[in-house]
Amino acid sequence: MTPNLAPVIITGVGSVSPYGPLAGLIPQSPLEPTTITAWTTAGLRRAFLVPAFRPASVVPGLKTRRLDRLSAWALVASALAIKDAGIDLNQVDRSRVAVIFATAFGCVELTEAFYLSAAANGWNGTDPSTFPETLPSTPASHVSLFHGLRGPNVTVSNKDFAGENALMQAASLLRHGQADLAIVLAGDTLSQSLYSWYDVAAVLSPACYNSDPVPEAGGFIPSEGVAALVMESSGRGDIRSGARSYARLCSGRWAAGGQPAEMIRQMLDGSVPSLTVCSGNGAPCATSPTTALAREISGDGAVIISPQTFALGLAGTGALFHLILALSSRPVHGQALFLATAGHSGFAALLLELLAI
């Protein structure tokens, strides 16, 4: 079965990332992991960290003091994407705007804070203002609340393809007329407990412990951030005055097993993408299963964009960053296959038509 989605258009991009808060595409520049100072570490520990900034300086009027950073960044990224799309929400029926958010770990910082309040005061003495801010769905709720968006509000996850999942659920809502416009977000924050988890599990790159370059050393460098896209049904996006169109999402497919090459060819329905954007599992590009699958589908002549290190550090929620980075650096226009694999967990594939900006 091939889910052929009615096309939807990506018309706005916003992000909070190690590059800082940005509306639109991310300028191509090298990025180095930075030293963790937010908590005490046993020796040098590095990651791709979002530089500190004041959300209200980016989005005037935004109040984030009691929020998890994930909620604050979702608010900032959504506002930047809406701004980039040139949308005046006062001119939009906000009951027709959906928010779809993907996260792997949710609001981990305030979850830690809630545990600490339980440790200090007992489970009968926890902080009531913290509890609602710990839910995985809270960042999406804040986005709806801040912008007054009354359409569907959904938080999704998937071990390896949470971002792709969010894109496809948003496209589905638009396709079925359950929304006219969707704000799609994906991301996570890096907390002490999360970093310790990676550290003790010995899955980190030597670059996390050493500021000297260690080529091809394996492991991954954790990162953090939230990416946001504005998606519109194609009729609406095409006719909206001043709308910028980055790409058209034509179809998508994800599964936890089966024959990926066969299923993706079925999805492509004869299309031959000139570009493949690999995201996913963090293996060196030349030997990664994603690249091998891309070559199997598109042939040796296809242009392949490798996974970007910083986006790989976002586990399952890096897809939107992979997409934004690919849009920022794309060597060609035309059809692109956006592809991720994750060992026995399967694959996710999206067919996009990259549009002239």
Add this chain to the structure above:
Amino acid sequence: MTDIHKTIVVTGVGVVSPYGVGLDCMQAGMLSGKCCLAPTKDLYPGFEGTTAQVRGLPLLAEDSSSRYSRTDQLATAAAQDAMAHTGRDGSAFRESGVVIANTVGGLTEIDTGIAKDPAAWFRRPGNLLRVASYPFAHVADAVGEHFGIRGPRCAISVACASGATAIALAANMLLDGAAPIILAGGSDPLCPFTLSGFNSLRALDPNPCSPFDQNRKGLNLGEGSAILVLETLAGATARNANVMAVLRGWAMTNDAFHTTAPQEQGIGLADCIRLSMEMAEVSGDEIEYVNAHGTGTPLNDIAEATAYETAFRGRKHPIPVSSTKSYFGHCLGAAGALEAAITIMAVRSGALLPTLRLVDPIESPGVDWLRGEVKRQPLPLAMSVSSGFGGSNAVLIFGSGPS
């Protein structure tokens, strides 16, 4: 004329509730008027309250490479029950999708030590394995991997509207052709984290709750899981499957009002009810029962009653409404799915369950608050309503069979 490719049907229902495993078990318990809410003291030191617990849950075997949280265990047992309910063997579900909601994930597997000294906590034997079930996505993976299901997997978390939202999104996915069958529902266990959270918000009634009563004092937490087997009517017909109910309409909205409180006039919920009826192409007069969100909190119940007044204005007779949270509490991410199962049960049996302990109902002339005896009548269409923190609403409409 029914388009069999665009009609979503339910061909199996799996349930793990405080009554035990299975829809029949839950139905028998609820029809007998049995309430599973009981005084509880053992969930964390110092807790005294009322909850509904699942006892005797069949546990999955764990080994050196896998550990299942209680959320996983509940969901897997419900999925097994759902598949068995269809009468088909496991191979029939190989290409299926898995869409499961929860809010707790693996919080049952961790403790305050993870925040006090994370590195030391992770180094303790077994903790790396325990924490692997922490992400809320793990539940869909646990179910998929346990049964060798290889279609798309998706976890949903929309606070207390999670379970119904999972069913709505699964229906969209079936219309997209993302999978031939989807196991969709929700699962959530009792755990100190959420119990403490609701306790801190003073949202818990220390005694069994009284939804929609003028003297209601709050909610009780419960635990459980429900999984529906969803497919298109075309697929079900091709497989000669037993169609238990038709999912006639579904809708999702957000109040955009407050992080915990519902919009006082229930506007977002009323919109959601209206949208679901538009999708189902039915009028308010055709809905003969609403299984309410009905938590028993002062704010929720009044906003919900007002939403019913708005959404069903113009009906010839007051809309029959009950809250089945009065039987086994609020199961959070599983609530919407369990209540979908109860709504399907009502459509199939024509038995409308009353709200327990409803003595002095909220004044709401457009609503027929079901209380006292079980009401029996033909029920071609019924609605299940869910709302949650963050303002999310989800509504499902079930019908008795293909038209």
